[in-house]
Structures are given as C-alpha cells and as structure tokens.
Amino acid sequence: MPDYAHRLARVQERMAATGADLLFLPRSANLHYLTGIPREEPNFGNTMYPGEWLSGAWITPQGAPILTIPRMLAAFHLEIAGYDVRVLPDAGDPAALAAEVLAALGVPAAATVALDDRAWAETLLGIQALRPAARLVSAAPIMRPLRLxxxxxxxxxxxxxxxxxxxxxxxxxxxxxxxxxxxxxxxxxxxxxxxxxxxxxxxxxxxxxxxxxxxxxxxxxxxxxxxxxxxxxxxxxxxxxxxxxxxxxxxxxxxxxxxxxxxxxxxxxxxxxxxxxxxxxxxxxxxxxxxxxxxxxxxxxxxxxxxxxxxxxxxxxxxxxxxxxxxxxxxxxxxxxxxxxxxxxxxxxxxxxxxxxxxxxxxxxxxxxxxxxxxxxxxx
Structure with a gap:
C-alpha cells in the first residue's frame, strides 16, 4: 500500500525548494500517485461535470491541501487522509468555489502557481482570472523527480x-x-x-x-x-x-x-x-x-x-x-x-x-x- 502521506510530504518539500506557492493537479497520473484516486479508462470524447476545470488537488507548501471533486467521485473518496474534500456544485458559480479555495489556502496575489503539464487551458484561464498577477509555471520539476x-x-x-x-x-x-x-x-x-x-x-x-x-x-x-x-x-x-x-x-x-x-x-x-x-x-x-x-x-x-x-x-x-x-x-x-x-x-x-x-x-x-x-x- 503506497504511503500517500509520505508522498504528500515530499511534494510539499519540493514545492518549498522550487518556490511554488500553489500546486494544482487535475485528475491525472500525478493525482493518482499522490492520493490514490484512480483515473478512468479514457473515452473517445470528453465527459464533463459543471466546473470540472477546478476538479483536482490544490496544494500549498504547508498545511492540508484542498481537494475539489465532482459529487459522483466524492461519493467514493470522501475520506482522503490529509485533504480537505470539497464537492463541486451541481449549480452555482465554479469560479466562486475556486476563489474560496484560494482564499482558504492563503494564496497571495502574486503567487507562483505550478500547474500539471496536462491541466486544461480552461484551468489556467480560470486561475489567471482570479490571480492575474500570478506567475504560472510547470509542475514537472516538483512531480517528475518523485515518480522517476x-x-x-x-x-x-x-x-x-x-x-x-x-x-x-x-x-x-x-x-x-x-x-x-x-x-x-x-x-x-x-x-x-x-x-x-x-x-x-x-x-x-x-x-x-x-x-x-x-x-x-x-x-x-x-x-x-x-x-x-x-x-x-x-x-x-x-x-x-x-x-x-x-x-x-x-x-x-x-x-x-x-x-x-x-x-x-x-x-x-x-x-x-x-x-x-x-x-x-x-x-x-x-x-x-x-x-x-x-x-x-x-x-x-x-x-x-x-x-x-x-x-x-x-x-x-x-x-x-x-x-x-x-x-x-x-x-x-x-x-x-x-x-x-x-x-x-x-x-x-x-x-x-x-x-x-x-x-x-x-x-x-x-x-x-x-x-x-x-x-x-x-x-x-
């Protein structure tokens, strides 16, 4: 059984070493590696939930990360050790939830935000809208050495x-x-x-x-x-x-x-x-x-x-x-x-x-x- 707490600690150590204020991982191999939440077998076309652009893990160098996931996925993964799990709203403004997450994590206006290389462009644009002064960088220097x-x-x-x-x-x-x-x-x-x-x-x-x-x-x-x-x-x-x-x-x-x-x-x-x-x-x-x-x-x-x-x-x-x-x-x-x-x-x-x-x-x-x-x- 993977030691997910140890993996999270190593990720947060690398975030501090690389100067990242926030790491965002969508549902991906990296999220699977870090939390155990499995990926689905791929479909030919996309299947989307409302506000899915913010579905994933929001991690800072210290403290408990926040996990924002769709209701159907949360039903199977409500207990993720070390994570604050929040459910995407079926109705309402996803950007408002994203703003709450950034505020709860104390992400500064000019933060360095590391995004998974396979994050959607919609995610990048959503974060830019909420933190226009942020510097967006690749999460590869954080995640790749740990998985190598x-x-x-x-x-x-x-x-x-x-x-x-x-x-x-x-x-x-x-x-x-x-x-x-x-x-x-x-x-x-x-x-x-x-x-x-x-x-x-x-x-x-x-x-x-x-x-x-x-x-x-x-x-x-x-x-x-x-x-x-x-x-x-x-x-x-x-x-x-x-x-x-x-x-x-x-x-x-x-x-x-x-x-x-x-x-x-x-x-x-x-x-x-x-x-x-x-x-x-x-x-x-x-x-x-x-x-x-x-x-x-x-x-x-x-x-x-x-x-x-x-x-x-x-x-x-x-x-x-x-x-x-x-x-x-x-x-x-x-x-x-x-x-x-x-x-x-x-x-x-x-x-x-x-x-x-x-x-x-x-x-x-x-x-x-x-x-x-x-x-x-x-x-x-």
Missing part, C-alpha cells in the same frame, strides 16, 4: 502488471490461426487482458503486420482491420496491462507460415540487441549509452537503417514517461528507473520484427520484469 525512481512497492505492482500481460499473451497464442484478422487479434488480446486482471489496456492494443501481401501498417487502420492474415506474414504484438494504476508495455513477433532464413536471423538479432540494451541499463550509464549498446548489434549486422526509432522510454503510472533511451538523451541512469527496451528491424515490403519488455535499472545490469517467450513463435 520506483520503490519496492511500485516495482512489485509493475511486476504484477507484467505477469498479467504475459498470461494474456500465453492464452492468445493457442487462438492464432491462418486467415484470422487484425480485429480478431485485438479482440482476443483485450479480452485476455481483462480476464487476467487488467483494469484496461495501458494503450491502444496494436499490431504491426509485414509480408509479401501485407505492406507494413502502423497501428490498426479501419481499412486493414478485416483483411485476412494469410501466410507468410509476421505479426508484431504491442500491448500491455494496467494494474493498480501502473502500466505495462510488451511486444513479441510471431510468424504465420514458415519463416525464411533471413527472418530467423533478424529475430535472433532483435533478441541479441535487446539483451545488449538490458545489460547497459546499469546505474552510471546514460540513456544514450543504453540506446547505443542495443543499436550497435543491429548496425554491425547490416540492418542499422532498419532500426528506425529510439530504444525505449520511461514507464510507470504513465505508459510513456521521460527520460527516453535515445541518442539525444544523456540523463544518467539510476537504480529503480524503469524503461521499455524495444529494438526492431523493419524492411518495408519484406519483413518486420520487434520485441519489448519493461526493465528496471540495476547496479550492474537491468532486470527485465518479463522474461518469457524468447523463442520465435510460429503459427503453422
């Missing part, structure tokens, strides 16, 4: 998210058959994720197809969803579970039909590249060094131009978090950071292969949180 290093409880949660993801994949594999469609694959993966305990997919479940009659296709376009996957074709899975607020990101390639010698060689290279990247995820190295270690394996085999993207990204309560395993990111690696390691080789019109696991940075090497399915799976 995962503690033992967080790593245990992420391991469970990985276990759910691998269990779902294990139950998908026997369902693979020639002639099925990408829609069939999406439906099966999402069903198995939910069946094994995932709150939702951590991002849109995606497949990358490549074969002589299957031009490389990113994601799942409507026009290709119902095309039969006829051999020979390689299918790269990209999906992940959500468990107790933490995300997973996982990838494996399978082959429908008999893979040729080059595809088997490419698959072996991908696995070797990932192993090199995992070995380089040790404290003291940089993100760029880890990227280079994995990329060198592929480049020396003559496929350098076919590895088209960064090696990976940070991951935790968000499926993509900074820093990034890429040549331009020289952030020093620290024990407890978590990254995806996801090399790929893509030759349009010929073949595509990728692998992906979440890895925690260690003192001497990275530790993958998932280790299964290392051999190429062939659907005969």
């Amino acid at each position: 290093i995962k503690d033992a409880d967080e790593l245990a949660t992420m391991r469970q998210a990985g276990a759910i993801t691998e269990a779902a994949f294990a139950d998908v594999l026997p369902k693979l058959r020639h002639g099925m469609t990408t829609l069939d694959l999406i439906s099966e993966v999402n069903y198995q994720l939910k069946r094994h305990g995932s709150a939702a997919p951590s991002f849109v479940t995606s497949f990358y197809n490549m074969g002589p009659t299957h031009p490389f296709d990113f994601h799942n376009r409507d026009e290709t969803l119902l095309l039969p996957l006829d051999a020979p074709v390689a299918i790269s899975f990209d999906f992940g579970a959500v468990y107790d607020g933490y995300c997973y990101d996982f990838g494996r390639s399978v082959f429908f039909g008999e893979p040729g010698a080059e595809y088997r060689r490419v698959h072996a290279l991908i696995m070797a590249s990932q192993a090199a990247g995992i070995a380089a995820l040790r404290a003291g190295n940089s993100c760029a060094q880890a990227d280079a270690a994995a990329r060198t394996v592929i480049a020396e085999a003559g496929y350098g131009e076919a590895f088209r993207h960064r090696l990976g990204h940070g991951i935790g309560m968000d499926v993509h978090e900074p820093p990034f395993l890429t040549a331009s990111d020289h952030t020093a690696l620290r024990t407890g950071m978590c990254f995806t390691v996801e090399p790929s080789i893509t030759l349009p019109g010929q073949l595509s292969c990728r692998v992906e696991d979440v890895v925690v940075v260690g003192e001497s090497a990275g530790e993958p949180l998932t280790r299964g399915f290392q051999e190429l799976y062939v659907v005969e």
